[in-house]
Amino acid sequence: MGKKPAFLLLPFFFLALSGPAHTRARPITNLSTVVISDGTHDVREPASTQLNNKYLISPSDMCEQTYGFLPCTTSLLGNVFLIAVYGYLMLLAAKLLSNGSEILLQIIGPGIIGGLFLPVLSSVPDAAIILASGLSGSKETAQNQVSVGMGLLAGSTVMLLTVLWGSCLLVGKCDIEGTTAVDLKDTKRFSFTGSGVSTDVWTCYAARIMVLSVVPFIIVQLPQVLNTTSISRVTVLISLIVSISLVIAYSIYQVFQPWIQKRRIEYAKQKQLISGILKLVKMHALGRLFTDDGEPNIDVIQKLFNIIDENADGCLSAKELRALVIGIQFEDVDTNIDDAIEKVMEDFDTSKDSCIDEHEFVVGISRWLNRLKHSAIQRQDDGSWTPRLINDFQERARTEYDLLGDKNDEVAELIENPKWMASKAVSILLMGTIVAAVCSDPLVDAVDNFSTASNIPSLFVAFIILPFATSSEAVSALIFASRKRSRTSSLTYSAIYGSVTMSNILSLSVFLSLVYFRHLTWNFSAEVSVILLVCILMGLIASFRTTFPLWMCLVACMLYPFSLLLLYVLDDVLNGSYPRPRPIMV
Known part of the structure; x- marks a missing residue:
C-alpha cells in the first residue's frame, strides 16, 4: 500500500526533471560571430549574439544537480x-x-x-x-x-x-x-x-x-x-x-x-502466589502468623496444612495443591495453574518425592514469612500488624505484577x-x-x-x-x-x-x-x-x-x-x- 502513492508522484518528479531547472553551465561563445571594432567605427553586435547574451545564466542563479541528473532550482517554491x-x-x-x-x-x-x-x-x-x-x-x-x-x-x-x-x-x-x-x-x-x-x-x-x-x-x-x-x-x-x-x-x-x-x-507471579496462600490465613481466622517475638507461628502453619490436606494423609499432592491454587482466585492476574503448582513443589518439596509433608510445608511457609518480614516495615503495636503486613505485601505484589506488564497474554502469530x-x-x-x-x-x-x-x-x-x-x-x-x-x-x-x-x-x-x-x-x-x-x-x-x-x-x-x-x-x-x-x- 505504501508504494502506490510513490508512483503517483513520479509524473511530477519527471516533470521537474524536464522543467527549466538551473544547472551549472558554461556559456559557449562562437568566435565566428564576434565582430571586432577597428576603433573608428561603432559596430553593433548581431541580433543572435544579443539574444544569446540575454539568456546567459549569472553565477548567482546557478545550482548543482545532485548525481548530475536530479533536478535543482534556486527558486523558493x-x-x-x-x-x-x-x-x-x-x-x-x-x-x-x-x-x-x-x-x-x-x-x-x-x-x-x-x-x-x-x-x-x-x-x-x-x-x-x-x-x-x-x-x-x-x-x-x-x-x-x-x-x-x-x-x-x-x-x-x-x-x-x-x-x-x-x-x-x-x-x-x-x-x-x-x-x-x-x-x-x-x-x-x-x-x-x-x-x-x-x-x-x-x-x-x-x-x-x-x-x-x-x-x-x-x-x-x-x-x-x-x-x-x-x-x-x-x-x-x-x-x-x-x-x-x-x-x-x-x-x-x-x-x-x-x-x-x-x-x-x-518472580512477580511467585510473589502473587505467596500472597494468595497467606491470604487463606485471614479467610479461615487461624490466628496470627507471627508470635510475639516476631517468629513464624508454627501452630498456625500446621492448622493451615491440615486445611489444605483434604484426605488427611499427611502429604499435599499435586491435586490438593491444584484445589488450593484455584481457590486462591488471583483476580486480574493471569496465572497458569500448572506453573503455580510447579513453583510450590519446587520451593517446598525438598525430598523430591512429588509430595509435600507437614515438615516441608512448615519450613517452606516459615521461609516465606521470614522473607515477608524482612521486606516490610513492621509495626510494633498490639500484634495486629500481621494482617496489615499481609495486605501490604499482597497489594505490592499485585502492583509490581501490573507494572511489569506480562506479555504472555499475547497470541503469537503463525508465520506461513x-x-x-x-x-x-x-x-x-x-x-x-x-x-x-x-x-x-x-x-x-x-x-x-x-x-x-x-x-x-x-x-x-x-x-x-x-x-x-x-x-x-x-x-x-x-x-x-x-x-x-x-x-x-x-x-x-x-x-x-x-x-x-x-x-x-x-x-x-x-x-x-x-x-x-x-x-x-x-x-x-x-x-x-x-x-x-x-x-x-x-x-x-x-x-x-x-x-x-x-x-x-x-x-x-x-x-x-x-x-x-x-x-x-x-x-x-x-x-x-x-x-x-x-x-x-x-
Whole structure:
C-alpha cells in the first residue's frame, strides 16, 4: 500500500526533471560571430549574439544537480516542491525499513539479530541525511551544510518527546481510578486530572536509558562550558568513542532484555502466589502468623496444612495443591495453574518425592514469612500488624505484577512460509536502505537551497521539516495508543524512548565522525542545549512515574515551541553559530 502513492508522484518528479531547472553551465561563445571594432567605427553586435547574451545564466542563479541528473532550482517554491518530493521518498524509505524490521522480527524473534541489527535500521534515514550533509564537497561546504544534519538530530528528538508524546497521551487517555488508568474506560472525557495513561515499569527503564544516552552530548560540550578550544578535537573523539560504545551496549541490552523481563515477571507471579496462600490465613481466622517475638507461628502453619490436606494423609499432592491454587482466585492476574503448582513443589518439596509433608510445608511457609518480614516495615503495636503486613505485601505484589506488564497474554502469530517471508523482509529492508541512501543527498541540497532562497538558516528548516519526513513511527504510534490499553501505551512510549535513544547515540556517532574526520568546527552549543533540556526533563518525568494525567499533554506540546524559541535565542546569543545564507536573486 505504501508504494502506490510513490508512483503517483513520479509524473511530477519527471516533470521537474524536464522543467527549466538551473544547472551549472558554461556559456559557449562562437568566435565566428564576434565582430571586432577597428576603433573608428561603432559596430553593433548581431541580433543572435544579443539574444544569446540575454539568456546567459549569472553565477548567482546557478545550482548543482545532485548525481548530475536530479533536478535543482534556486527558486523558493521550486525548493519547497523538491523538499516535499524527497521528504516523501525518505518517509517511504523509513516505512519500508520499519515494515521489513517487523516482518523479520516475527520470524527470527528478539534474539541476536533482532537485538543488534534491527534497532540500527530504525535510524538509517536520519543517519543517511546526517552523513549526506557533511560528506561531500569541500570542508567549507561541509561546515555550512552539516547544520542540516544537526538540525535533524535536534528536531527529531524534540518532536518525538513533545508533539508525538503529548499526542499519544491525548488519544490514549482513559479514566484514572486511584493511581492507574483503567483500560478501555474513557468517561471523564478531557479531565486534566481524572484521565490519562498508565505504563509499565519497563517503560520507566526505557526512559532512564534515554537519559543516559545524552552523556556523549555532555562530553562534547565540555570545551564550550570550560571556555577553551585546545581540547575540542580530543573531546569530539572521546564523545565519538563513548557514543559507539553506548550503541554496542544498548544493542546487547536489547538481546538480553527479554530474558530479564521474563525472569522478573516469573518472580512477580511467585510473589502473587505467596500472597494468595497467606491470604487463606485471614479467610479461615487461624490466628496470627507471627508470635510475639516476631517468629513464624508454627501452630498456625500446621492448622493451615491440615486445611489444605483434604484426605488427611499427611502429604499435599499435586491435586490438593491444584484445589488450593484455584481457590486462591488471583483476580486480574493471569496465572497458569500448572506453573503455580510447579513453583510450590519446587520451593517446598525438598525430598523430591512429588509430595509435600507437614515438615516441608512448615519450613517452606516459615521461609516465606521470614522473607515477608524482612521486606516490610513492621509495626510494633498490639500484634495486629500481621494482617496489615499481609495486605501490604499482597497489594505490592499485585502492583509490581501490573507494572511489569506480562506479555504472555499475547497470541503469537503463525508465520506461513517463513523462507518466503524472510526473503520479502530482506528485500524490503534493502529497498528502504537504497531509497534512503539515494534521496538523502538531494534532500540536503534542497533544504540548503531553500535556506538560501528564503534567507532562513538551514538549521531551523531541518529542525522543523525533516523530522516529520523520517519519523515513520508517528502515525503508527498514534494508532497504537488509541487502543486505550495500558499495554499498548507502554509499548508506544517505549518505542518513542527507544527511537530517541538510538538517535542520541547512533545518529550522533555518524555526526561526530563527520566532525572529527573532516576536521570540522564544533559550534553546535544551541542544538545540544535544547536536546539536553528536552531529553533530561521528559526522561526524568517518565523515569519515576507510570501514570500521566492529561494536563501533562499540554506541558509536552508547549515544550516544542519553547524549544524552537530557545534554539533561536541560543543560536543568536552563542556568537551566531551558523552562517546566515547569502541573499540571491530569485
